[in-house]
Amino acid sequence: MTTFIFDVLKDLQNSNTNFSNITFILPSKxxxxxxxHQLSQLTKQTIFAPSIISIETFVEELSELRKIGNTELLFEFYNTYNQITKESEKDTFDVxxxxxxxxxxxxxEIDRYLIPQNNIFNYLSAIKEIEYNHWSLEEDQSDLIKKYLAFWNKLGSYxxxxxxxLLRKKRGYQGLIYREAVENLESYIQNNTGKKHIFLGFNALNTAEETIFQELLQNDLAKIYxxxxxxxxxxxxHDAALFTRQHRANWLYFKKHxxxxxxxxxxxxxxxxxxxIPKNIGQAKYIGSLLNILKDKNPALKNTAVVLGDENLLIPTLNSLPNDIEALNITMGFPLKSIPLASLFELLFHVHKTYSKSFYHRDVVNIVSxxxxxxxxNDNASKIIETIDDNNLVYLTVERLKGIAPNASEIIDLLFSxxxxxxxxLENCLQLILYIKAYLDSNKASxxxxxxxxxxxxxxxxxxxxxNSEYNHIKDNASLYGIYKELLTSETLDFQGEPLQGLQVMGMLESRVLDFETVIISGVNEGILPAxxxxNSFIPFDVKVENKLPTYKEKDAVYTYHFYRLLQRAKNIYILYNTEADVLTGGEKSRFITQLELDQTHQIKHTIITPYVPVVNSHLNIVEKNNDLIQILKTVAEKGFSPSSLTNYIRNPIDFYYQKVLKIREFDEVEETVAANTLGTVVHNTLEDFYKPFKGSILSIDSIQNLKGKIPETVMHHFTNVYKEGDVKTGKNLIIFEIAKRYVSNFLDLEIQDLKAGNQIKIIxxxxxxxxxxxIAELDFPVKLTGTVDRVDERNGVTRIIDYKTGKVEQTDVEVVNWKEITSDYKKYSKSFQVLSYAYMMQLLGSIKLPxxxxxxxxxxxNGGFLKFAKKDKTGSHAKKDTLITQETLDNFSTELxxxxxxxxNKEIPFTEKEV
Known part of the structure; x- marks a missing residue:
């Protein structure tokens, strides 16, 4: 295929142009x-290479100004702002x-389009005055209105x-450079009468560019393609030719040339x-699939380009490329914000955005890990994390961190002090970089x-x-973070590649002037292509139109040109768009696609791609029992089955397998809000402390009454033991702490009420x-049952086995109708199973006498009081209940147990997961 660049060079060669004396000016470097490269293929003899520069470089040379970066430009502008604005009205640098x-x-924009500055600023100020008079009928202006109008009046001064x-420093932003270039144009023309300029591949031109191009053309110093x-x-x-039609119609040069x-x-x-294709990742994956197909006919993927309409697709696209691509060139830079190191500084700025002497445990863990x-x-990172988990540390000070890891004091200071x-x-960040570099240098090759x-x-x-040292405008961390983010967004890590070989991956703007035989364009959605x-401007739409400044319409036309220019010489074109609604984009295909389908110049194949979703047949886990597993079960049986482990098996056998056989326990993490099991432990331990001294004694009203004064101290003691260094003095935890005290207090009140009613209670x-x-005759190894009973007492001569529950339990939860169901229905009978297990154990040990x-x-x-286990003869409210546990009761239970x-x-019965 021939390209636009080759056609231009061929035309110049046919007109006997001396390439060595030409300056080629293009839209991009x-x-x-x-x-x-194409010039070297065209010429047969050795020549001096012509000067080849971008329009930006040419205009910069013409203006004799050096371009200033966007961030530094902001600092320079703040100097101006400080000098013009009253001290009382100044915004901070961050604002x-x-x-x-x-x-x-x-x-x-004003400078690039050579708009008379005073005209537009005076016009804007007048508009705002009119707006104020329209929506405010008050004679006296408020301070807010005065400041608002003063801002618009100062635009010209700013x-x-x-x-x-900037001009005094011989520096400028793009627009100022263009304006100065036009000012210097006459002098340049006079000093370069023998120089020939070739402009090629341009489309939308600002007023300054149009002026420069036309002047050089009129003076026979240039040629344009x-x-x-x-x-x-x-x-x-058709917007693809909007600007070229205007140039053809409006430039005097084309009246005769x-x-x-x-x-x-x-x-x-x-x-x-x-x-x-659904979702952006789907597009990236499909690009990889397309390239795999294209490689069959074109293994080197010569003259093939992947053009990303949405540049956020770069990373997923790179991860989706076939592994055996021979040559790859990536024109787009890898954004620094996507580099893993960026997340570290993001964490540090987040932690230190406000001054604090203590740090949230999750932030500390995220940083040290x-x-x-x-x-x-080294090993200190895991030591810090383990200490945080073990001691339930929600907030940590620098001193505490150093106490945990004294060998890492220096790095802790660097990160947290x-x-x-x-x-x-800034000093800490640079020092941290040096620390990391010293470590990486130890194994430089990898x-x-x-x-x-x-x-x-x-x-x-x-x-x-x-x-900061030159301008001294950054006064706080918030301003520093804002400028850091600004720099991070604009900075990239450039790839190394071979731009003339293999697959080309680029953004839409990088495709200017270039032609490819096969083009894959992604992200062709409304809001992306075109944008x-x-x-994002202080200048209203109608003012822009009046002053011939570009609006979104002209910007859309620019992308229309780039899109269709990519299609002009290409033979194989693959256009991808997202069918799904994503955040701010509506999943609507671009108007470019609709236009292509309607103009009927070409037959368009339109396909909706749905990703292959394999059918995953969900199945319940089944673990067969082998000899090794049986041996482990024998060990468990010898140590003793607890009622909770057995009810766990009833609920789901696979959970019993994980916990008792594999010994897998839940991950312990910092408990920021007191968990239900922690509350239960505290209440249990408090009641244990209170009632253990009464073992073997008959309770009295005074003895229980005396316990009430000890509630706050004892509850706090056990919270400290169980909740470690977690805070129970603020927020939800304070509420839970008060609930724990209330639970204990209410229980003691219930006990006093029972005693006042004339009942006698003796703690056993x-x-x-x-x-x-x-x-168990069927098993040839010992089996034990183990468990801890919260309380055994004797009330009016009847022995009671009591289990405390901080959760909600109703009377129906401890009633059994059918003995067969007690080992199969966890939800209905787990509480009954547990209390009967305790009674059965104690009966076997001779600790109690039935009933x-x-x-x-x-x-x-x-209010439900002591919820007694009951055997019912049938369901319903009038069923007969037997609340005394007799030998017959325990015989029936033991059979099922x-x-x-x-x-x-049983080796033949596998652990089979239940649908929970």
Whole structure:
């Protein structure tokens, strides 16, 4: 295929142009590399290479100004702002930077389009005065209105002072450079009468560019080549040729000279396929699939480009490329904000955004476990994390961290101390980079990429140091973080590649002037291609139209041109768009696709791609029992089955397998809010402390009454033991602490009420640990039952086995109708199973004499009193209940219990997961 660049060079060669004396001016630097390559293929003899520069470089040379970066421009502008604005009306640098960037963009546009500055600023000020008079009928203006109108009145002063300051330093932003270039144009023409300029591949031009181009053309110092197809040019409604039609109609030069070129490439046969794909990741994955198919016919993927409409697709696209691509060139830079090191500084700025002497445990864990920091801590990182979990530390001080890891004091200071001053923050960040570099240097060969990351961040922080020392505008961490984010967004890590070979991955703007045989364009959605309406400007739409400044309509036309120019010479075109609604984009395909389908120049194949979703048949886990597993179960049986482990098996056998066989326990993490089990433990332990001294004694009203004064101290003591260093003095935890005290107090009130009613209560045992052996003839190994009973007492001569529950329990939860169901229905009978297990154990041990009562005291249902286990003869409210546990009761229970244990230990019955 022939390219636009090659056609231009061929035309110049045919007109006997001496390439060595030419200055080629292109829209981008990248196009210059392709031009130089194609020139080498065209010429047969050795020549001096022509000068090949971008329009930005040419205009900068013409203006004799040096371009200033966007961030430094903001600092320069703040100097102007400080000098013009009254001290009482000044914004902080952080607030200023939010609106100043928009104003700087407006200054840039005004200058690029050579708008008389005073005219537009006076016009804007007058508009705001009219608006005020329209919506405010008050004679006296408020301070807010006065400041508002004063701001608009000062725009001209801001501009004049700012640009004069920059010009004195021979520096400028893009628009100012363009304006100065036009000012110097006459002098340049006089001093370069023998120089020939070739402009090629331009489309939308600002007023300054139009002036420069036309003056050079009129003085016979230049030649210009457009790249537009007649299909677009001859259609007055097609935006792809909006600007070239205007140039052809408005430039005096084209009244007498030919318009080069209107080509005829778009109408040639093309294979155009449009794919609607759900989500951005889906597009990235499909790009990989397309390239795999294309590689079969074109293994080197020569003349193939992947153009990303949405540049956020770069990383997922790179991860989706086939592994065996021979050559790859990525024109787009890898954004620094996507580099792993960026997350570290994000964490540090987040932690230190406000000064604090203590740090939230999750922030500490995130920092010390970060991939670039954990290596500096060695084993101290895991030690810190374990100490946080073990001691339930919600907040930590620097001193506590040093106490945990004294060997890492220096790095702890660097990460957590002295972040209250901007200079110290920057010093800490640079010092941290040096620490990481020293570690990475120890194994340089395998850490080259990480060292490259580190180098770019070192440059970034050094730039922040330079800006702050030169301008001294950053006064706090919030301002520093804002500027850091600004720099981070604009900085990239450039890839190394071969731009003239293999697959090319680029953004839409990088495709200017370049032609490819096969093109894959992704992200062709409304709001992306084209970008659509955006009003990031202080200048209203109608004022822009009046002054011939570009609006969103012109910006959309720019992208229309780039899109269709990519299609002009391409033969195979694959257009991808997202079919799903994503945050701010509506999942609507771009108007470009609709336009392609409607113009009927080419047959468009439109396909909706749905990702292959394998059918995953969900199945319940089944664990077969082998000899090793049986051996483990024998060990468990010998140590003793607890009622809770057996009810766990009833609920779901696979959970029993995980916990008792594999010994897997839940991950312990910091308990910021007191958990239900912690509350239960505290209440249990408090009652144990209170009642253990009464073991073997008959309770009296006075003895219980005396306990009430000890509640706050005892509850706090047990919270400290269980909740470790967690805070129970504020927030939800304070409420839970008060609930614990209330539970204990209410229980004691219930006890006093029972005693006042004339009942006699004698404490037999508190927190009684029991272990009893069960005789099971079917098993040839010992089986034990173990468990701790919260309380055993004797009330009016009847022995009671009591289990405390801080949760809600109703009487129906401790009633049994059918014995067979007690080992199968967890939800209905787990509480009954538990209290009967305690009674059965104690009966085997001879600790009790039948009949007895067993049941639950629920702290959330204290009005229910002692909820006794009951055997009902049938369901319904009139069923007969037997609340005394007799030998017959325990015989029936033991039969079911033994069958359950036999099932657990039966090699032929696997652990089968239940649907919970």
């Amino acid at each position: 990248r196009a210059g590399l392709f031009l130089k 200023f930077s939010k609106w100043a960037q928009i104003l700087l963009q407006d200054f840039n 501009y004049s002072h700012f640009t004069e300051s 457009w790249d537009i197809d007649h299909v677009f040019f001859n259609n007055p409604k 030919p318009f080069n070129w209107i080509t005829n490439n778009y109408s040639k046969e093309k294979n155009i396929s449009v794919f609607g 970060h991939q670039f920091i954990s290596v500096l801590f 002295n972040w209250d001053c901007v200079d110290k923050v 850490n080259l990429l990480s060292l490259e990351y580190l180098f770019r961040f070192n440059e970034l922080f050094n730039e922040l140091v330079r800006l 659509g309406k955006s009003n 045992a508190i927190e009684s640990n029991n272990m009893a052996q069960i005789d 007895v009562e067993a049941g639950i005291i629920s702290f959330k249902n204290l 033994k069958q359950l244990i036999i099932e657990i230990c």
